[in-house]
Amino acid sequence: MTDRDYNFAYLDEQTKKMIRRAILKGLAIPGYQVPFASREMPMPYGWGTGGVQVSAAVLTPDDTLKVIDQGADDTTNAVSIRGFFERTAGVATTTHTKDATVIQTRHRIPEAALAEGQVLVYQVPIPEPLRFLEPRETETRKMHALEEYGLMHVKLYEDIARHGHIATAYAYPVKVEGRYVMDPSPIPKFDNPKLSDCPAIQLFGAGREQRIYALPPYTRVESLDFADHPFEASKADHPCGLCGATDSYLDEVITDDAGARMFVCSDTDHCEDRQPRGHRGKDAA
Amino acid sequence: MYVAVKGGERAIEAAHEWLAEERRGHPAVPELSIAQIREQMSLAVNRVMAEGSLYDPDLAALAIKQARGDLIEAIFLIRAYRTTLPRFGASTPVDTGAMACDRRISATFKDLPGGQVLGPTFDYTHRLLDFRLAADGEAPAAPRREASPAPVPRVSEFLNREGLIEAAVPDDTAPPDLTREPLELPAARALRLQALARADEGFTLGLAYSTQRGYARNHAFVGELRIGTVPVEMEIPELGFAVEIGEITLTECETVNQFTGSKSEPPQFTRGYGLVFGQTERKAISMALVDRALRWEELGEDNVGAPAQDAEFVLYHADNIQATGFLEHIKLPHYVDFQSELELVRKLRRNVEASQQQEAAE
Numbered sequence: 001m002t003d004r005d006y007n008f009a010y011l012d013e014q015t016k017k018m019i020r021r022a023i024l025k026g027l028a029i030p031g032y033q034v035p036f037a038s039r040e041m042p043m044p045y046g047w048g049t050g051g052v053q054v055s056a057a058v059l060t061p062d063d064t065l066k067v068i069d070q071g072a073d074d075t076t077n078a079v080s081i082r083g084f085f086e087r088t089a090g091v092a093t094t095t096h097t098k099d100a101t102v103i104q105t106r107h108r109i110p111e112a113a114l115a116e117g118q119v120l121v122y123q124v125p126i127p128e129p130l131r132f133l134e135p136r137e138t139e140t141r142k143m144h145a146l147e148e149y150g151l152m153h154v155k156l157y158e159d160i161a162r163h164g165h166i167a168t169a170y171a172y173p174v175k176v177e178g179r180y181v182m183d184p185s186p187i188p189k190f191d192n193p194k195l196s197d198c199p200a201i202q203l204f205g206a207g208r209e210q211r212i213y214a215l216p217p218y219t220r221v222e223s224l225d226f227a228d229h230p231f232e233a234s235k236a237d238h239p240c241g242l243c244g245a246t247d248s249y250l251d252e253v254i255t256d257d258a259g260a261r262m263f264v265c266s267d268t269d270h271c272e273d274r275q276p277r278g279h280r281g282k283d284a285a
Numbered sequence: 286m287y288v289a290v291k292g293g294e295r296a297i298e299a300a301h302e303w304l305a306e307e308r309r310g311h312p313a314v315p316e317l318s319i320a321q322i323r324e325q326m327s328l329a330v331n332r333v334m335a336e337g338s339l340y341d342p343d344l345a346a347l348a349i350k351q352a353r354g355d356l357i358e359a360i361f362l363i364r365a366y367r368t369t370l371p372r373f374g375a376s377t378p379v380d381t382g383a384m385a386c387d388r389r390i391s392a393t394f395k396d397l398p399g400g401q402v403l404g405p406t407f408d409y410t411h412r413l414l415d416f417r418l419a420a421d422g423e424a425p426a427a428p429r430r431e432a433s434p435a436p437v438p439r440v441s442e443f444l445n446r447e448g449l450i451e452a453a454v455p456d457d458t459a460p461p462d463l464t465r466e467p468l469e470l471p472a473a474r475a476l477r478l479q480a481l482a483r484a485d486e487g488f489t490l491g492l493a494y495s496t497q498r499g500y501a502r503n504h505a506f507v508g509e510l511r512i513g514t515v516p517v518e519m520e521i522p523e524l525g526f527a528v529e530i531g532e533i534t535l536t537e538c539e540t541v542n543q544f545t546g547s548k549s550e551p552p553q554f555t556r557g558y559g560l561v562f563g564q565t566e567r568k569a570i571s572m573a574l575v576d577r578a579l580r581w582e583e584l585g586e587d588n589v590g591a592p593a594q595d596a597e598f599v600l601y602h603a604d605n606i607q608a609t610g611f612l613e614h615i616k617l618p619h620y621v622d623f624q625s626e627l628e629l630v631r632k633l634r635r636n637v638e639a640s641q642q643q644e645a646a647e
Contacts, residue, residue: 006369035467040364045607046614070621077617100490107621125611136597138470164636169625188625208607210467236628251620252627266621 009040009056009089015039019057019212026214032144033127033174033211047082048106049207051123054103055085058119058203064092066100071108071249071266073230079105095222096267107170109191111248111270113198116217121184124206127213129173129183152224157163164274169234174221182213189223190235190249196221238263241283243274308353308559322346325422331358331534336605337363337485338416338464340533340562357485357605359542360582364606368464377527378513381537381560384435386513388564391440393506404512405564440509440537441556450541450554477579478598481572484603490567492593493574501578501591505557508541511590536561538569542577545553547585555584575599 022036022243059065065085069078073095081104082093094100097112104121114120130140133151143149153174159167166172171188178181184195192244195202195215202215214222224259225231236250241262248270250263262283265271275284309316322331323346333345345363352358388404390396403409444450459492460475463483472480481489496503514534518527538559546552557577559569578593592598602608 010369012369014370035469037465037467040361040368040606042365044361045610046612047610047617049610067402070618074293075618076297083294107619108619125614137601138597149588163633165629165632167629167633169629170622186619188621188623190625208611223568234628234632236624236626249621250624252624267625 006088008061009059009091010042011039011053011056015053016057019053022212023054023057026203026212027201027216029180030215030219031180031182031213033206033213034210035210038207038210040252043080043084044275045208046125047077047105047107048123050205050209050212051104051106051121051207052081052084052127052205053207054121054203054205054212055102056089058121059085059089059091061194063090063092063101064094064099065089066094066097066103067104067105068103068108068110068267068269069106070251071110072268074268097267097269106185107188108249109187109194111245111265111267112273114194114198116143118200120198120202122202122204124185124204124209124211125182126171127204127206127209127211129171129181144180146181146268147177147179152181156224157226160226164285166229172231173224175224176215177220178222182221184221184232188235188249189231190233192221192231193233229232236263239281240265240271240276241281243271243279243284245271245274247281300394317350318341319346319350322349328564329354329356329359331484331565332568332577333359333363335562335565335568336483337350337367337484338361339367357608360605361609374519375446376530377518377520379517379533379535381511381515381535382439383515384511384513384515384535384537385432386437386511386601387534388512388566389437389509390511391507391509392442393508397438397440397443405557412537434613436512439539441541443540444508444554449555451544453552453556468600470600472582472596473601474583475578477600478560478572478576480560480600480603484572485605485608486565486568488603488605488608489571489575492578492599493571495591496574496578496593501581501589501594503557503574503577504543505540505554505574505577506542507570508539509568510536510538510570512566514537520530534563536563536565536569538566538573540570540573544584549585555580 019036022034023159025034026032038050038053041052043049043052046206065082067073067078067082069075072078078202085091086093096238097103097110101111101117102119102121106123109120128140130143133155134140134143156166159165168189170188171183171186172180174184174192174195184192197218198215199217201217204213223231236252238247238250239246241264243265245265248265248267251266252261252263253263257284291430300330323342326349329349330342333348333356334340334342344366345359348359348362349356352364356507382403386402388406389399389402391401430634445452460479463476463479501534511520512534514532516529517531517533519530520527544553544555555577557573558642559572561569561572575593578591579596581588581594582616612615
């Protein structure tokens with residue numbers, strides 16, 4: 001059912017054009033944060049207004065949309081955003097990563113490898129990787145312009161000196177094509193390697209902060225590290241309790257009052273795809 | 286046995302139905318009409334119009350009803366609606382000098398041309414609960430007097446004649462539009478005022494109060510506060526002249542601030558300015574104080590590091606729709622990030638325990 005009171009995918013065409021321009025600029029300068037005149041959306045800031053605006057600007061009537069939050073299609077906010085586009089754009093939706101042409105995500109990159117022709121849209125809360133080192137936007141823009149990333153390296157080095165490890169587990173900063181330091185959105189660092197050399201277009205939308213940035217297909221994306229402390233994509237050291245996968249990112253679920261727990265794939269589509277093919281974990285019914 | 290949590294869709298639907306029921310309240314109590322809210326909750330309506338940046342009392346009243354009286358939620362509804370409206374054009378600047386004033390006071394002169402007009406103000410009421418209102422809210426008709434039709438002169442003009450106050454230089458450059466262009470810094474005064482006009486009343490009040498308590502004190506007097514209606518005119522290209530398309534109520538506050546002079550400016554009074562939709566004088570006065578504090582640079586004052594002097598701090602945090610959204614979004618699931626933090630903390634603890642054991646062994 002399409003709501004005819006609103007334009008296709010909610011936003012008016014002028015606004016979409018403005019957003020598409022920002023996306024194209026972002027694709028032309030990978031990792032650079034392009035300011036855009038973010039609109040008030042009918043969901044609150046922090047719920048993915050940037051991602052929704054980017055999705056609205058790239059969706060066509062022939063697209064098939066998948067929306068995930070924390071890797072899952074059935075989390076409440078994913079359900080809500082999928083419902084929003086079903087209503088305002090009337091596009092087909094899917095939970096299968098490989099069938100989707102546009103995937104909007106919050107906090108995860110799907111486990112299944114993405115392909116050419118797919119667009120992955122990230123919801124971004126704080127697009128500025130330097131924000132917690134320098135709160136001023138006027139300063140951080142200068143630092144990017146001058147490629148002045150020493151502060152970030154000092155922070156990572158101090159982590160190692162103090163803890164023996166870099167104490168950043170998600171939203172782990174990356175460098176794009178050897179130029180811009182970029183915030184990959186709050187994905188776990190487990191997902192960072194998937195950012196690089198990806199055949200799909202990756203778009204990042206931050207509504208409240210009014211920024212769009214992008215990674216064109218096959219862009220080189222490196223997680224910041226040191227030669228003697230190489231980056232390591234980590235996850236819980238368990239197989240999935242339902243599908244037995246050892247290579248997927250896991251959620252820890254507390255199952256009883258005694259604190260018993262199990263680990264399951266955070267990517268529900270990946271897990272559900274594996275189970276009927278005979279992959280069983282130790283907790284599978 | 287863990288079963289993946291399904292049924293988010295059903296849960297959302299049920300939550301919405303419950304919300305609608307709660308909004309209505311007890312069905313035995315008569316439902317509020319939009320007109321009742323518009324007429325009897327008019328200051329709430331004014332705030333929603335001001336911070337929602339849309340002058341429409343009926344829509345604001347509807348938003349308040351739908352939001353169960355949560356004004357920030359109501360402002361959000363108005364903003365989200367406003368953003369979908371087509372733009373036909375811009376009005377000509379309204380002339381607040383020609384305002385038909387319901388209220389006009391000056392704290393700097395005992396009496397002045399145009400007079401002190403108190404208007405409908407809480408200022409000198411005793412804040413005693415009026416229990417009669419619980420039974421009967423009807424009010425006797427207030428005494429009436431013929432209003433003088435002449436425009437009320439501005440207080441700042443009296444000071445200006447003597448050259449005691451900084452000149453307000455007319456500027457015809459079209460102001461930028463915060464709702465159509467991303468905020469970029471440094472922001473000119475027109476843009477700062479635009480942001481402050483729709484800023485959260487509480488945040489603006491707190492900042493203004495902080496300047497009074499010494500964080501960038503600027504000795505503000507309310508030179509003039511006026512509330513009343515002004516006509517809105519729009520240039521119609523086919524006609525070639527401006528026609529009146531409606532009338533809006535505005536609150537305007539001009540503060541007169543002490544200023545002992547700086548390297549670039551002689552001693553004189555300076556100005557802070559506030560202009561807000563509706564009768565919203567707390568907000569207009571707050572806005573004027575914050576505006577004045579933000580002008581430290583152009584007036585050659587010292588930056589004392591006060592929050593109200595920091596345009597980036599003020600402008601990036603004054604919008605309650607942005608603030609409430611980002612604040613409340615931490616209710617959304619974050620278990621992926623939390624999981625990665627869990628792993629990290631466990632790893633760091635293992636390291637510490639291992640080194641402690643090693644030390645004990647040595």
